[in-house]
Amino acid sequence: MRRYGGVTRVGEIGDAAARAAQSARSVEEFFEAVKRVIRPALRFDVCACVTVDPQTLMNTGGDYRDGLPSAMMPRMLDIEYREGDANDLSDLAARPTPVGLLSRETSGNLDRSPRYRDIMRPLGFRDELRVLLRDRHGAWGALVMGRADDAPPFGSPELAAAASLVQPLGSTLRRLHLTRLAEENASGVAPGLVLLDGDHQVVHVTPTVAMWFDDLTHADGVPPGDHGLPPAVYAMAAAVQAAGAAASHASWMHSRRHGRVRLHAWRLDEPTATSAHTAVVVERAGPAEHISLIVAAYGLTPRERDLTVLVLRGKSTADISRSTGLSPHTVQDHLKAVFDKTGVRSRRDLVAAVFARHYLPDITPAASEPQRRPQGWKASPRQSVPRTS
Secondary structure (H helix, E strand, C coil), rough: CCCCCCCCCHHHHHHHHHHHHHHCCCCCHHHHHHHHHHHHHHHCCCCEEEECCCCCCCCCEEEEEEECCHHHHHHHHHHHHCCCCCCCHHHHHHHCCCCCEHHCCCCCCCCCCCCHHHHHHHEEEEEEEEEEEECCEEEEEEEEEEEECCCCCHHCCCHHHHHHHHHHHHHHHHHHHHHHHHHCCCCCCCCEEEEEEECCCEEEEEECCCHHHHHHHHCCCCCCCCCCCCCHHHHCCCCEECCCCCCCCEEEECCCCEEEEEEEECCCCCCCCCCEEEEEEEEEEEEEHHHHHHHHHHCCHHHHHHHHHHHHHHCCCCHHHHHCCCCHHHHHHCCCCCCCCCCCCCCCHHHHHHHCCCCCCCCCCCCCCCCCCCCCCCCCCCCCCCCCC
């Protein structure tokens, strides 16, 4: 690995990037700091920086200023969440080292990849390198990097450098999510409605949509007045149109102006007169979005999550024991694990320090499995990926 900025070993690249991002107060600052450090080593021509829901891997925002043209975003997200391709996020999440190079995943036959055929090749890019940013609590984001046809190919050194980013950047991004969660304020803007056609192009928006999204579309490089939407919206539309998917899907995304917001998409099995195939509503995030992120960020198990909600409702150990069928001793053991994971010492500390700003009485214990879309593409046997030191 070439020496850059004082870093001489692959294992130091991730640590250097994490140190550079430590003081970031926003996702944009985080990714800007990361790109500044890793660019000399990975030498990418484009880099999309994505945040994801750790439970479902749905797109929740990010920084796309150095990514592909915004006009390509609907098709990119359609491939990711509906059609399926080699090296997609759910594929990476199943690997011990969540890093992949598209050319290796297709055994050099890039034309097998719809992402290459429809997006990369027309834009003059030769390959795509992806790294999922995760720690022991889950996946929090991803870097999607591309090199142009006139650049040298990605190789084993770049794969090793990318692998060194996984854990340190995953942990830093998780902590940033928690910081943002504590600082968010409820929005008073009315919900917005977006109708999309079969190609995920906008056919109708209500006036309030601009109030929810204008801070995001401008950051993503969409001209003022354009109907470009955040990638998370296109991801939701693709997810409900996937083969075998449920008719509706709920997720969340982050807006700099409004904090965390809820997205709810419906598949319209009988398209409207405007040829709309999908409806997406955006509104203020509720308790479910906050509690799910907190659970993932602190690594709480489903049982610990349910007991934590009961504590927030003011239930005593005896009450919890009766309602769950657990012994009081087992309840205390679970709560001790919760305290250890969240860094508090008592029930009062748990409520005051972690959940008080986000708790509402209608939170209900429900440890549900994350939704996964069907895999529509089967890759060839993978090449080995260099592991970090």
